[in-house]
Amino acid sequence: MNITALERPASLVDSVCQQLAKLIRGADAEKKDRWLPGERSLAEQLGVSRSVVREATKRLEQQGMLEVQHGNGIKVVDRLHRPLSDSLSLLIPDVAGRLRQLNETRLSIEPDAAARAAERATKAQLLELRRIHSSLEEAPDNDNAILCDLAFHHAIADASGNLIYRLVLDSLGELGLASRLRTIGRIGKAPAAAHHEAILFAIENRDPETARQAMRIHILAAGEDMDLPALRTREAK
Template identity: 40%
Template sequence: MEPLPRETIVDVLESRLREEILTGRHPAGSYLPPERTLADGYGVTRTTLKHAFGRLMQAGLLETRHGVGTRVRDYLRLGGADLLPMLVRHSPDWIGEVFEVRRSIGALIAERAAARATGRQRAELRTLLSAVEEAADADATQLADIEVHRALARATGNRVYVLLTNTLFNAYLPVRAALRGPFTDPRVARGRLEPVVDAVAAGDPACARRAAEEYLTTTERIMLEGLA
């Protein structure tokens, strides 16, 4: 068993401020009250407040203008995909939008992989597919399944697809434990994914796209049931 993390006052304050920003209490473009006012209001020191501000600036939610103050960034206009894990953790509504992108990008990746994969990459996909069935439990099966998708992205020859695949998986890391439904039976998990690998190995882009769409739609439905 892993020890539970100990929450510090900075953690609590960061979480409170993040919640207030994402729910619109502090709207995009607005300036937060002066540090002394905020620190007194939350019952913390200004040093604690500065630490929390630093984390939120690193997350892309705040920006400080010297001599002016701390402003809430318009993360929907200026933010990047690195914000997704935080947003998914904040609101489960985001996971549906992540899955929508997962379906469209995943199908396109499979199609491109079927057209471009080398012999070595096709062999790698077969090996990784076997690892899905050989996994010890649902968690290991899920991770083995992810490695097949990373290999599919690499087989496209386009590094942007690789980064997009990483981004989508990272996006639902905060709720991954609730998304193990499709992976409880390693043999069934392999069976769902095998038509995708078969089509890519056969060099059939249209078939690979259809197989990926079927796989992604089915697993999405099971995962969303797990979240519900």
Template identity: 45%
Template sequence: MPATKNAISLVDSVSGRIVDLVRASHLDRLPTERFMSAQFGVSRGVIREATKRLELQGMLEIRQGSGMKVVDKLHKPLSSAVHLRVPDEKTRLVQLTEVRLALEPEQARLAAERATKADLKRLQDCHQRFTLCEDLETQVLADMEFHCLIAEASRNEVSSLLMQSLSDLLQSSLSHGYRRVTKDLAVDDHGKVLAAIVDRNGDAAAKAMRDHLTHARFDLGLQPKPRRTVKA
């Protein structure tokens, strides 16, 4: 039906224009439906459909009486979809680890090649916090931040977004791991990854990350655990 196709095309177009408006003007809230309707020359119904779509994609938060707030939750739809598609927690952890092994070593390699001085400083500060923290919640958050910072330092937006999408799932994975082993093993692994990135050694960074994730698989009890030692 042409009318339906035209309507869908118009909503797509307006959604894109709203995204451009947010990026160009660095908005934290959108103007009213009435204002955007006049600005874009479309009906308020089209504006409403376009903003609903952006809300589902994680870019907007719409609340009655509070307007439309710009948020950075673009990763949320994938996280939610994974929980729905793979409801069994252990199966989800197995599959998450497989995905991480495919993704994160290359992120570490790219980070070694592309990280800025500011990226390296953030990674070093995060590793220091992780080394010093004691309670489980802080350990998990610092560990998760370290992996997300490496993804950011890879300077690949798609890769970074995928890592953010996995962050909610990663939090559950890390919590399970730390209930089984101490964080000392992870601190040692993180130190090796960080040292390779700082040295700009992409191959060593990828290997260190692959080794770390293989250890995580053992720590989660997903396969038999070999003997591991931490350097004194």
């Protein structure tokens, strides 16, 4: 018989963290304001002391999943507003630079995500995409249209079967919203809907390359005035 290192039991805090994380990502997008039970209640339900619950919630708060409010309770942070790194605005002070870098990153991520979605989307995810798409066409004003656009891009990331795509998109956070606002503002609601239609059609037909190109075009439309050439010559020596 082989001797193998035995698995040591995870610490209580680790276990509680996993349980809470599962709970949090369970039905995340459904409600806007979700609150966890109080520390005392959680401790009782989980069968551990309040210290353990406390340490777990603080750990998840640091990861941006929760917000522990003194005197009030424990709030689940909306996924859309979860920063992976909250220092982005500190690190890139100028708005133009942020937008340029943001669009570049989207251009790296989203076409691939669309291609993967074309390969892997489940029937339910296809239906969801179609549903979001129609709600864009019926959006009464620009504000709603922007939210639909946002939801569409996130749904594609979800359908890509790669959670990291979604996380990166989330981490772009409100900056992403600003960028999309430009899209709708620049090219109008109807053309944006046409872009979406092209992307969705390619995904439904399981055509990854077309989906990639369509998404690429859609994002480029927003970044048209980002004048990459100006950057290219910056250090041309």
